[in-house]
Every structure is written in structure tokens, then in C-alpha cells.
Amino acid sequence: MINDSQFTSEDARLVLRCRRGQQAAWDELVERYQRLIFAIPRRAGLSEDEATDVFQEVFVTLVQKLDELEQPDRLRSWLVTTAKFKTWAVVRGRKPEAEAGEGEEHSEMMAAIADDSPAADEMLIELEQQHLIRTAVAKLDERCRKIVSMIYLRSTAASYAEVAGEIGVGETSISPLRARCLKKLEKLLR
Amino acid sequence: MNSQERLEKIISLMERDDSIDAPQDTLRWAKNLFAVRAAEPSTLRRWIAVLVSELAPGRPALGERSAAAGKARQLLYQAGDAAVEVEITPKGKSFELNGQFLGEFQEGSIAVLSSEDGSRECGLSEVGGFAFDKVAKGNYDLVVRTEAGEFAVEGLAVG
Numbered sequence: 001m002i003n004d005s006q007f008t009s010e011d012a013r014l015v016l017r018c019r020r021g022q023q024a025a026w027d028e029l030v031e032r033y034q035r036l037i038f039a040i041p042r043r044a045g046l047s048e049d050e051a052t053d054v055f056q057e058v059f060v061t062l063v064q065k066l067d068e069l070e071q072p073d074r075l076r077s078w079l080v081t082t083a084k085f086k087t088w089a090v091v092r093g094r095k096p097e098a099e100a101g102e103g104e105e106h107s108e109m110m111a112a113i114a115d116d117s118p119a120a121d122e123m124l125i126e127l128e129q130q131h132l133i134r135t136a137v138a139k140l141d142e143r144c145r146k147i148v149s150m151i152y153l154r155s156t157a158a159s160y161a162e163v164a165g166e167i168g169v170g171e172t173s174i175s176p177l178r179a180r181c182l183k184k185l186e187k188l189l190r
Numbered sequence: 191m192n193s194q195e196r197l198e199k200i201i202s203l204m205e206r207d208d209s210i211d212a213p214q215d216t217l218r219w220a221k222n223l224f225a226v227r228a229a230e231p232s233t234l235r236r237w238i239a240v241l242v243s244e245l246a247p248g249r250p251a252l253g254e255r256s257a258a259a260g261k262a263r264q265l266l267y268q269a270g271d272a273a274v275e276v277e278i279t280p281k282g283k284s285f286e287l288n289g290q291f292l293g294e295f296q297e298g299s300i301a302v303l304s305s306e307d308g309s310r311e312c313g314l315s316e317v318g319g320f321a322f323d324k325v326a327k328g329n330y331d332l333v334v335r336t337e338a339g340e341f342a343v344e345g346l347a348v349g
Contacts, residue, residue, distance in 0.1 A: 016298030039209035152204035
């Protein structure tokens with residue numbers, strides 16, 4: 001559904017810049033992937049502390065393996081797989097407690113992300129697609145970024161009046177602006 | 191999937207996106223991880239470039255008519271099998287430093303210009319070009335970093 005070729009080549013460039021010791025590239029890489037990596041254990045039902053542990057382990061592993069990544073353009077897949085296995089390790093380590101204390105639904109959720117079943121794959125695919133969309137939103141001009149983020153990426157969507165106030169235009173302008181911004185976003189992901 | 195269908199799918203994915211940022215202190219911790227790596231001793235080879243020719247401003251380059259000679263100071267450095275061409279041109283109160291790395295390099299190679307006041311970097315273009323604007327008068331180290339190693343022009347005087 002989403003063409004990720006421009007993002008994968010950006011990833012490859014980031015990895016190469018990191019290999020050359022550029023802190024700025026590492027910061028960009030961490031910023032780019034932090035939500036996705038944190039979301040994987042959280043979506044599996046791990047607590048914030050456990051998700052933080054997984055997150056830290058993933059980035060420690062990455063910094064150690066930076067020079068060994070054979071396909072820097074596949075950084076996203078590498079990060080997702082690493083986060084998945086580290087999440088799995090936590091789930092397996094505490095499974096009896098989780099099953100006893102947190103109910104069937106919770107166990108299913110954890111199992112779904114931590115195994116190789118189609119449900120787990122679908123969940124990860126959705127997380128990756130959401131990550132790509134957020135990356136594309138970050139590439140929009142400032143006005144479009146605000147409009148799309150406020151309307152679609154907040155837990156509670158902002159009203160047109162709020163968006164209009166934020167970007168300093170009349171409320172009636174928001175609908176056509178929103179449509180144009182979505183078109184730009186769709187083009188970035190084509 | 192046509193454009194409209196793709197757009198609807200994108201909107202639906204955004205609306206279902208309940209991910210949140212990692213805690214700020216964890217994020218800072220992850221960024222700081224890199225400092226440990228940077229502190230490890232580098233295994234890169236380093237070549238110190240030596241000046242092989244310098245053309246002062248106003249003097250024509252070989253094969254150039256004198257009228258065409260500009261305000262730029264042109265320098266050529268050699269390091270191992272590679273060379274670095276540097277051109278320093280006054281621009282108002284500061285200088286523009288343009289150059290080209292003449293040697294093997296890969297995508298992601300960079301040029302770093304540093305002085306006591308800090309450092310700036312830029313990626314090499316497809317032909318090995320690099321450019322720094324608003325360079326203040328002073329002494330600089332210019333380093334080109336490639337997969338093979340570092341090519342360093344030390345003590346480059348600007349101005």
C-alpha cells in the first residue's frame with residue numbers, strides 16, 4: 001500500500017553517516033524510530049518500564065551492530081525484528097504471571113505480537129505503516145504538518161476552529177487546505 | 191489501489207495510530223549511547239594531506255587568460271592516492287570555501303571543517319564536491335571522511 005523506497009534509502013544514508021561517527025545522524029535515527037520501537041512492546045501489552053527496557057536493549061544492540069548491518073536500507077526491518085524478539089523474550093520470561101494475573105485478552109495480545117502468526121505479522125505491518133506515515137507527515141511543510149497532525153494524529157482530533165486558530169487562517173479555509181495536505185501526503189507515500 | 195482508496199487507507203491508519211513517544215529521559219539516554227561508540231578508538235586510516243600547489247588571487251591558473259583570474263585562492267593538496275582541491279573566495283566580511291575530493295569515495299562520505307570555535311560538515315556531492323559558506327577568517331582543519339579513511343588538510347589558513 002505504501003511505497004517505502006525513498007525512506008529505505010534515507011535509512012541507508014543515516015546508517016552510513018552513523019558509521020562515520022556523526023552524532024547528528026544517530027540523533028535523527030533515534031528520533032525517527034523511537035515511537036515505532038516503543039510501540040512494539042507496548043502493543044504487546046508490556047508495561048511502560050518493560051517497554052523502556054526493550055527500547056534500550058534494541059538501541060544498545062544497534063549501536064553495537066552498526067558496522068555489521070549488511071543491508072543498511074533494511075534498517076527498519078532489522079529494528080522491528082529485534083524489538084519483536086526482545087519483546088518476546090520478556091513475554092516468555094513472565095508468561096505464567098501474566099496469564100494468571102491479567103486475563104485471557106492480555107495474553108492473546110502478547111502472544112499475537114511475539115510469535116510468527118499472521119495476526120502478529122499484521123500488527124507489525126500496521127505499526128510499520130503508521131511509522132512510515134508519521135515519517136512522511138514530518139516531511140510536509142509546516143502548515144500541512146500542523147493540519148494533518150492536529151486532525152488525524154491526536155488522540156482527540158482538533159476541531160477546524162482550533163486548527164484555524166493555530167495556523168492563523170479562517171475556519172472555512174481548513175477543509176480545502178486539509179484536502180490539499182492529504183493529497184501531498186498521499187503523493188509522498190505513493 | 192487508486193489514489194482515493196490509498197488516501198482513505200492512510201487516514202484510517204492515522205486515526206488508529208495510538209503510539210506515543212518514548213519517555214524523554216529514555217530518548218536522551220538512547221542518543222547519548224552514541225558518545226560511547228564515538229569515544230572508542232578509531233580504526234580508520236588517516237592521511238595528512240600536503241600542499242602541492244597554491245594559486246594566489248588574481249593570478250591566472252594554467253591555461254587561463256589573466257583577465258579571467260578571479261579573487262579566489264586555489265590550493266591543491268595530495269594525500270596518498272587522493273587529492274583535495276580547495277578554493278577560498280572572499281564574500282563580504284567572510285569567505286566561501288569550495289572544494290573537490292579527487293579520489294575514491296562512497297555515498298555518505300563527508301567533509302568536516304573545524305576550528306577552535308566548532309565544526310561543520312557537509313556531504314560530498316556525486317563528484318566529490320563540498321562547500322562551506324560564511325567561513326570566518328582563521329585557521330581550520332579540513333577532513334574528508336570516506337569508508338577508506340580520513341584525508342586531513344591541517345592548518346588551512348582562511349583570510
